[in-house]
Amino acid sequence: MRDSYDLRSDFSGELESGELENEALERHPAPELHLDNRETVETHTAILFLTADRVYKLRKPVDLGFVDLRTRPARLASCENEVRLNRRLAPDVYLGVADIRDEAGHPRDHMVVMRRLPADRRLSELVRGGADLTGELRAIARTMAAFHERCETSPEIARTGGLANLEALWLEAMDAVAPFRGSILDAGTVDEIGRLALRYLAGRGPLLAQRQRAGRIRDGHGDLLADDIYCLGDGPRVLDCINFDRRLRVGDVLADVAFLAMDLERLGAPAAARTFLDAYREFSGETHPASLEHLYIAYRAFVRVRIACIRDHQGDPEAAEEARRLADIALAHLRRGRVRLVLVGGLPGTGKSTLASGLVAARDEWVLLRSDVVRKELAGLAPDVAVEVEPGEGIYSAESTEHGYAELITRARQALENGQSVVLDASWSSARFRELAAEAAKATGADLAQVRCVAPARTAVARIDSRRAVRACGTGGDASDATAAVYASMADRTDPWPAAIDVDTTVSVAETVAAASRIVG
Structure with missing residues (x-):
């Protein structure tokens, strides 16, 4: 839609800074539009003139770097694009483009004409x-x-x-x-x-x-x-x-x-x-x-x-x-929106699975991956199926452990790349596995936090025995197969972990999760 208006009064003076075409144009009858007592609104690229039921939007002849409206053709193209594009969402509001002409019929500028809304x-x-x-x-x-x-x-x-x-x-x-x-x-x-x-x-x-x-x-x-x-x-x-x-x-x-x-x-x-x-x-x-x-x-x-x-x-x-x-x-x-990779580790019975679950529960869309669950999935077992083997044998052999950590870190990396923060629940007793996790965090632009759960040996062993008693009664199952013997074996072969921050898990779960949350950020 294109209309023409004769421009009158002081408003016409504001258009002198725009570039004008010199060639003569055929004069078309045009209504006069008086905006002497106008209500105006100014933006960084336009002046809006408001009447009772219409809004007339005049482009400023400015160059702001991201938009150059110094020439009249550029302002016309901008007006036409505005109407075309905005009719996608408000077709009954964007009525068209009006040409502004002087008394000789020469185009002086253009305005978007809109229905005024309350x-x-x-x-x-x-x-x-x-x-x-x-x-x-x-x-x-x-x-x-x-x-x-x-x-x-x-x-x-x-x-x-x-x-x-x-x-x-x-x-x-x-x-x-x-x-x-x-x-x-x-x-x-x-x-x-x-x-x-x-x-x-x-x-x-x-x-x-x-x-x-x-x-x-x-x-x-x-x-x-x-x-x-x-x-x-x-x-x-x-x-x-x-x-x-x-x-x-x-x-x-x-x-x-x-x-x-x-x-x-x-x-x-x-x-x-x-x-x-x-x-x-x-x-x-x-x-x-x-x-x-x-x-x-x-x-x-x-x-x-x-x-x-x-x-x-x-x-x-x-x-x-x-x-x-x-x-x-x-x-x-x-x-x-920072993406985080959190390693929650420690010896069996120190409460790392409880802490890891609490961290994830407190945060939307965080992913929890447990090494005990991944290990059994790779072996074709359900997580709650008990496996009774000696430390370092069967699905707990060095080869199986290597495979399990590799899969754990691969899954974590995929989630990190997808913008999801990840908590990895494992013992993290090997420095080499921790280094692989750190490399995954670096490659995916993720913040790395390392938390080690600590508790006295007698407390950890008592927790292990209690968990096994619950499983034996058939009233609940956990993916962990740790025993007191496993605890002793791992305590003797755990690498130093200087980058980890210790969290005391002998206090309440809420206090433990709060302490870990302060570390994670």
């Missing part, structure tokens, strides 16, 4: 009002899930979700923020954000490749902010997708919804962010590790850091504080 139904205003928005957030999640299923994808688009492209985007964002490091932004915060983000990506190649194969990389929205979402009686209207740079619009669908989650946190509503993300997972059938969610929320916050810094340069008195708040959000999520 300000009190804007999601950001509803959030600030403190109302229960569960229904609205679920409706938005349902809309975005359906939208993403319709969005274009292709081999070219899928490549944007790969490791190389994501690393490039993070490096670009870090370069963009660098001029503000040490002035608006704390240098240490910026440096830690960059380090954690790149470390996470370096170990997640298989996860990102799986997302590409699953078709989760799409031409989406790219700028999902609460200010641009209106919750109406017949459903949400989602406005203002990125139209000036396709690279910032295409990507993982999780990155798209992470933008709104980030913005809800910025508005002080982390519970609303969680409600939205959980609903999106439900409606889309999304499967992803929590760590990837944290990465994308952090990225969205970090991109907005630069915009806030630009606004500060333009004179916005609140922008610097917002930039710092967004940087803090980015750092908090990157810290929460």
Whole structure:
């Protein structure tokens, strides 16, 4: 849709800075649009003129590096792209592009024409009002899930979700923020954000490749902010997708919804962010590790850091504080999204399985792998089947132990590559096996924590005897076949473990888990 307007009064003077074509154009009758007493809203790239039922969006002739709107053809293309792309989610809001002509019929500029929506139904205003928005957030999640299923994808688009492209985007964002490091932004915060983000990506190649194969990389929205979402009686209207740079619009669908989650946190509503993300997972059938969610929320916050810094340069008195708040959000999520490999070891009966289970129970999506279970799986046995052999024989021979640890570490590495933290429950009596685990952590960009459970020998042996008595009564089974003789044998041949931090397991389970949690971080 294209309309023409004659421009009158002081508004026309604001267009002189744009590049004008000199060739004569045929004059078309055009309605006059008087905006003398206009209500205006200004962004870093546009001025919005609001009337009773319309919004006219005029591009600024600016070059911000990531968008260059200095020429009129560039502004026209931007207007046309905005209408085309945003009609995917709000076809009844984006009415078309209007040409602005002077009295001689020459084009002076262009505006996006939109239906004005009620300000009190804007999601950001509803959030600030403190109302229960569960229904609205679920409706938005349902809309975005359906939208993403319709969005274009292709081999070219899928490549944007790969490791190389994501690393490039993070490096670009870090370069963009660098001029503000040490002035608006704390240098240490910026440096830690960059380090954690790149470390996470370096170990997640298989996860990102799986997302590409699953078709989760799409031409989406790219700028999902609460200010641009209106919750109406017949459903949400989602406005203002990125139209000036396709690279910032295409990507993982999780990155798209992470933008709104980030913005809800910025508005002080982390519970609303969680409600939205959980609903999106439900409606889309999304499967992803929590760590990837944290990465994308952090990225969205970090991109907005630069915009806030630009606004500060333009004179916005609140922008610097917002930039710092967004940087803090980015750092908090990157810290929460760190992938960890935790070795929980110790002699039989020292409580390592109880501690390992407690660590996993306290954290969502962590993976627990037990050497006793893996050993029996490799032997074709159920975990609770008792095996009575002498120490170092049968499935407890050196060869079987070697095979078991290799499998344990292989499974751990696969989970780490998929963005899942892992707790490995084993004796870890051999320094060589610990070195192999450390190599897996390094290769997958995972933090390594090493915890050794300790208890007096008499306590450990009493626990072993109690566990065997329970099994003999047929009232419960455990994968461990340890005996007092096994304890004595292992105590004599355990390598020193200087990297481990000891945890006393003679206190309550809750105290033990809390102590280990402080070590793991």
